[in-house]
Each structure stands twice: as structure tokens, then as C-alpha cells.
Amino acid sequence: MDIAWDSFRLAVFDVDGTLYDQRRLRLTMAAQLGLHCARALNLRTAHVLKRYRRRREHLADAETVDFERVLEDELVAIHGGGGGPLRALVTDWMEVRPLPYLAAARRPGVVDLFDRLRRSGKIIGVLSDYPARDKLAALGLDADVVVSATDAEVNVMKPHPAGLQRVMALAGVSPDETVMIGDRAERDGEAGRRAGVRTLVLGGDTTAHWTGFTDFRQVWTAAPSAGAA
Numbered sequence: 001m002d003i004a005w006d007s008f009r010l011a012v013f014d015v016d017g018t019l020y021d022q023r024r025l026r027l028t029m030a031a032q033l034g035l036h037c038a039r040a041l042n043l044r045t046a047h048v049l050k051r052y053r054r055r056r057e058h059l060a061d062a063e064t065v066d067f068e069r070v071l072e073d074e075l076v077a078i079h080g081g082g083g084g085p086l087r088a089l090v091t092d093w094m095e096v097r098p099l100p101y102l103a104a105a106r107r108p109g110v111v112d113l114f115d116r117l118r119r120s121g122k123i124i125g126v127l128s129d130y131p132a133r134d135k136l137a138a139l140g141l142d143a144d145v146v147v148s149a150t151d152a153e154v155n156v157m158k159p160h161p162a163g164l165q166r167v168m169a170l171a172g173v174s175p176d177e178t179v180m181i182g183d184r185a186e187r188d189g190e191a192g193r194r195a196g197v198r199t200l201v202l203g204g205d206t207t208a209h210w211t212g213f214t215d216f217r218q219v220w221t222a223a224p225s226a227g228a229a
């Protein structure tokens with residue numbers, strides 16, 4: 001893959017589906033959730049989580065500001081039980097329980113690419129629509145700048161470019177010196193296009209706006225050797 005790494009100072013990575021295989025993790029979590037509901041003799045947790053994920057996708061499409069509060073209000077109105085307990089349930093299943101399974105689902109070549117970028121003096125950024133710090137630690141990865149759509153300074157999900165612009169502002173790097181790496185053209189690719197940032201889309205097609213790739217080892221082999229930057 002032809003990437004002129006010398007002209008880039010900042011690489012920004014999406015997390016879910018990019019740094020690890022999200023389909024694999026979801027199969028594991030679906031099995032856990034099935035077991036949980038069988039023991040509880042009801043499907044409430046499964047229903048809440050399904051609605052949470054579906055509505056969150058819609059709020060990303062709509063680029064709704066303050067989406068977490070909107071989502072919580074909707075869940076409370078439909079499922080009852082109060083905002084606190086519902087938030088705890090969602091955090092437990094979406095953020096905490098997956099952590100032990102992340103490392104096994106990590107994409108091949110990611111650790112090498114991070115090492116290579118760091119040795120070459122590049123800044124490593126992470127931009128996720130979910131909180132990302134605990135996941136990065138579980139994946140054994142370290143980034144210089146970590147931004148989530150849930151941060152108060154962002155408060156809106158991709159494809160809105162605000163999160164990517166926040167990463168660049170914190171890193172002090174301009175769009176033409178930044179490369180975004182994600183797994184969803186309609187989210188990561190579109191955010192990159194709107195921010196004026198070159199974007200690589202894992203598993204995606206190459207278009208006028210972003211470049212598809214299939215394996216991080218392609219990106220790795222195109223990265224500069226140590227000291228080249």
C-alpha cells in the first residue's frame with residue numbers, strides 16, 4: 001500500500017472493529033448474554049442492550065449532539081428503572097464485561113504498526129464513539145492522544161468530524177499531516193473526508209475519498225523504518 005508516511009505526523013485509529021475483531025467479540029458476548037438471561041429467566045437485559053445499540057447507531061447517523069443524555073432518556077421512557085441503573089447495566093455489558101476477551105480478538109499486525117509508528121516519531125491518536133482507555137489497556141496498546149465521542153468537548157459521534165478535529169487539536173497537527181484508520185467507510189471514512197484527512201478503511205473499498213485495505217501488515221510494510229522520520 002502506497003502511503004507517504006514521511007508526510008504524516010499523526011495516525012488516528014478507530015477502536016471497535018479496527019484494533020480488534022468486533023464480530024468475534026460479539027459472538028462471545030452474545031453467548032454470555034444468553035446465559036445471563038437464561039439464569040435470570042427474563043430477556044430484559046438483552047432487550048435494553050439491543051435497543052441501546054440500535055438507537056445509538058441512529059443518533060450517530062443523525063449527528064445528534066449530547067447523544068448520551070438523549071439515549072438515556074429514551075431508554076428510561078421505554079424500559080423504566082431509572083437512569084442510574086440503566087446506565088450501570090449498559091456500562092457493565094458494553095464496556096466492562098468485554099475487556100477480558102479483547103486481547104484474543106486483537107487484529108494481527110496492530111502491535112507492530114504501533115511500535116513502528118512510535119519508533120518513527122509519529123504521534124498515535126485514538127478516536128472512538130465509545131470510551132476507549134480501558135479497551136486500549138486490555139489490548140496492550142498505548143496512544144498519545146485518546147478522544148471519545150462521549151468526551152464533553154466532543155459530544156457527537158462519527159461521521160461528524162468534531163472528534164477527529166479534537167484529536168488533531170490536542171496533537172497540534174494539521175489535517176494534511178494526519179491519517180485516519182478505521183473500519184467503517186460511512187463513519188470513519190466520512191469523518192476523515194469532512195475533516196480533510198486521508199483515511200484508510202479496513203475491509204473497505206478504495207474510492208476517491210478513502211483507501212481500502214485488508215490487513216494491518218500491509219500498512220506496516222509501508223511504514224517508514226526506524227529513524228526515517
Ligand SMILES: [Mg+2]
Nearest residue numbers: 014016017183
Ligand atoms: Mg469501528
